[in-house]
Amino acid sequence: MARKTSLIPKAPVGRILMNCGAKRVSADAIDTFVDVMTDIAEQISEQAVRIAKHSGRKTVQEGDIKLAAK
């Protein structure tokens, strides 16, 4: 996967996985989860920015994120 400029951090992603019932998690699983979550964040971000521009705004608003995440 391509190198990212900013990543979703490992610790909260690992905590969420443990809170959801994981007994143990491999290091590779955490790294992959970080990549997956970062990809999803980038996809939603790109779409939200497009939606805001399409609406003639420079500010990304709550509704842009909600629509982009659908």
Place this chain on the structure above:
Amino acid sequence: MARKTSLIPKAPVGRILMNCGAKRVSADAIDTFVDVMTDIAEQISEQAVRIAKHSGRKTVQEGDIKLAAK
């Protein structure tokens, strides 16, 4: 949205949004993005834990995350 025990943090989510071309972002947009990303992380986590258990493992592995994210 229900109170979460662990959240994806605001700062990296905001940075990814800016890296994807956002000029400005409202505070509500960041909060909503945190909720959306946390929900997604929980859904993938729950599914990955189910997949690991189904495979007779206590350790969540890389492949479980990949399959859960599909």
